[in-house]
Amino acid sequence: MSNFDNVKFSNNDFKSLIFGRHSIRHYDPSVKIPRSELKEMLAEATTAPSSCNLQSWHFIVVDTDEGKEKLKKFFMKFNYPQLESCSAMVLFFGYTDAFKKYRDLWQGMYDRKEITHEMLEKIFATFLPLYEHASQDVLISDGTRDCGLVAMQFMLLARAYGYETNPIGGYDWTKAAAVMGLDPQKYFPVMAVSIGKPEKGAQEVETNRYPIDEVMQFM
Numbered sequence: 001m002s003n004f005d006n007v008k009f010s011n012n013d014f015k016s017l018i019f020g021r022h023s024i025r026h027y028d029p030s031v032k033i034p035r036s037e038l039k040e041m042l043a044e045a046t047t048a049p050s051s052c053n054l055q056s057w058h059f060i061v062v063d064t065d066e067g068k069e070k071l072k073k074f075f076m077k078f079n080y081p082q083l084e085s086c087s088a089m090v091l092f093f094g095y096t097d098a099f100k101k102y103r104d105l106w107q108g109m110y111d112r113k114e115i116t117h118e119m120l121e122k123i124f125a126t127f128l129p130l131y132e133h134a135s136q137d138v139l140i141s142d143g144t145r146d147c148g149l150v151a152m153q154f155m156l157l158a159r160a161y162g163y164e165t166n167p168i169g170g171y172d173w174t175k176a177a178a179v180m181g182l183d184p185q186k187y188f189p190v191m192a193v194s195i196g197k198p199e200k201g202a203q204e205v206e207t208n209r210y211p212i213d214e215v216m217q218f219m
């Protein structure tokens with residue numbers, strides 16, 4: 001991924017990034033993350049895998065008071081502490097029409113000689129028809145997975161840039177797209193992620209996990 005050769009992380013220690021992540025719900029409200037940095041983190045997060053490279057995601061970054069007021073129209077009250085104090089709330093929407101851009105994406109790769117003609121034909125003959133004939137349920141299910149992966153990458157990247165996050169599903173799913181000006185027939189909410197610097201001294205919830213033997217099996 002040569003585009004990202006010059007990325008500078010403030011923390012590049014994988015162990016600390018992954019095991020040090022905890023949901024942070026109280027942020028220092030005086031911290032403003034530059035839009036260029038938010039954009040950079042999201043661009044880097046899109047290196048996430050997605051179903052057939054469909055990238056069926058769309059992000060809305062809310063970092064203004066007016067934007068946050070809009071979110072209050074559908075966020076549950078118990079998520080107001082994050083909403084009011086975070087530097088930004090990033091909404092991850094799935095996009096069920098992503099397959100319509102698919103032909104151009106792969107054609108571009110072929111034109112730049114990144115894939116062979118055989119590969120191009122294979123994609124047009126196999127994956128594309130799958131999506132063109134897919135039900136809305138399948139498109140939503142694929143988009144949900146894609147968004148989950150890109151959101152997780154974003155949360156880890158946030159830590160690499162020195163910020164903390166909280167994934168949020170506690171809002172009215174039926175209202176999110178319309179209130180944010182998206183077509184609810186094509187965009188569906190998957191989750192929101194608050195991001196910022198933690199408020200000093202705030203008490204956060206400790207969590208633990210089930211023992212691995214309870215949740216796995218070999219076959």
Ligand SMILES: Cc1cc2nc3c(=O)[nH]c(=O)nc-3n(C[C@H](O)[C@H](O)[C@H](O)COP(=O)(O)O)c2cc1C
Pocket residue numbers: 021022023024025079166167168169170171191205207
């Ligand atoms: C899909 C999803 C939705 C969540 N929704 C909320 C939410 O609405 N409000 C909240 O405070 N935390 C929410 N969380 C955070 C979880 O409570 C948290 O990840 C879990 O308790 C484990 O804690 P940890 O993130 O500190 O490891 C959500 C997490 C996920 C993955």
